[in-house]
Amino acid sequence: MTKYVSCRHHSQSARSEHQGAVMEALEGGRENAIYRKGELVSRPASHWTMTVHQLLQHLHSHGFAACPKAVSIEGGKELLTFVEGETYNYPLEGPIGSLMALKSAAKLLRRFHDASESFLKLNTQDVHHWMLPSRSPKEVICHGDFMPYNVALEGDVVVGVFDFDTAHPAPRIWDIAFSVYGWAPFKTDEDDKMGTLEEQIRRAKIFCDAYGCTRLEREELVEVMTLRLTALVDHMRSMAANGDAQFQANMEDCHHTAYLQDIEYINKHHQAITLGVLGEIKF
Template identity: 55%
Template sequence: MEKLSGGRDGIYRTRSHVIRPANQTSQTIHSLLSHLHRQGFHQCPKPIALDHEHETVSFAEGQVYNYPLQGNVASKQALTSAANLLRQMHDASASFVEGLRGDENWLLPIRKPAEVICHGDFAPYNLVLNGEEAVSVIDFDTAHPAPRVWDLAYAIYCWAPFKTHEFDKMGTLDDQIARAGMFCKAYGATQGMLSNLPDVMIERLQALVSFMREEAEKGNAAFQQNLEDGHHLAYEKDIQYISQNKQMFLTELTK
């Protein structure tokens, strides 16, 4: 068995399967993944087995990258193919939302209007590439019902990327806005989405910081460590960066 890095501890690969620790959301996520496959969206893990301790899903072949974005993952093709995957995933999930009973378990709060199932962390490290082509989405732990723009805003924040940390940032503000525009075009964002995008991006990051603090207060050791390491401070700086450049972002994006 091969231990896989990233995400939660205790994740292993055995041949074409991935074995991960199960949690309170696993049953809901497996139902979602099964639905996506039934809708023809096969670019995500396929559920294999689930018990009270472990879940098993299919392994996605390809390359996974992290920050700083360099090489294939920094390409325009990776950017636009990722946006295409997000749109396809959202479209396939819409009918899942229509069938929700209300007893599903989600890690993140449901946000209204619940148009689709948002991935919740559609960042470069959660996509699998074949060369410069994004071919699969992985790690649906943070999936939850929400508006399309809620997921789109965070995805663009991660892919532009509108980040200020020395390790995470890439390119100039003009470069980042241009990449955001390419992502939006490939996704097929409406004018309404574009006009609210910077504000939703800021709101999404504020919600993330609040969630980190809440989990830390509950005794979640991982989030306690994140706060000790100052991860929330990086997000707060990014919020300031987006706020300061919001008008320029809007002007270019809504031309």
């Protein structure tokens, strides 16, 4: 199963002439809504976009340049710089499925989290608008969707990350757990799954090692993975019930069913995954 809402930018699905320049329609969850013109990307703006732009500006000013630069918000659109690199989707084949991509992704997530800590310290009043609700303890800004389809690679090294719509304050483990789920990946869909359970657990441990996860984070990993996926399904249902056409289509396509099956799979192997990422059993 592929991403339910995205700003993937690896494939141009359509082109049009606009003011003498080529506009490239980029693949993603919002059909005909995301365009690239030169080094800029135009995307629909939402009520959380200003907050995301403030975050991106902060990240760049504090040495994290692996994300888009915020340019402007005007006429219901946001402008961002294009993140250069090769991008992929499931199944994780080729460079995106390599151990180097896995390790470099985890290290990039750690760098992002560390850079985001100061943003939280400067904004303690919690007056920002985010797409997703904040969760306590508010340790970092979570990307919210740090998946293989939201990163850019040079060779087999992850060098950039984009689509910060789902960013929100939360514990590190909230982002780590969802990322491990997507990068192991602990998926059951025929189009998304990769390797055996043992191979998935091995990849999960490699991700945790590269990130520098604590023992407590590893012990909590499976529980938080299932909580995060449950929150995702609840969000999809809520948005569909409130009339969001994209989420209604996702529900009709049974995207939520795949996540529920993944939750069952993860819970079934709770002990093996936990012992594996702790390094107490070898795979």
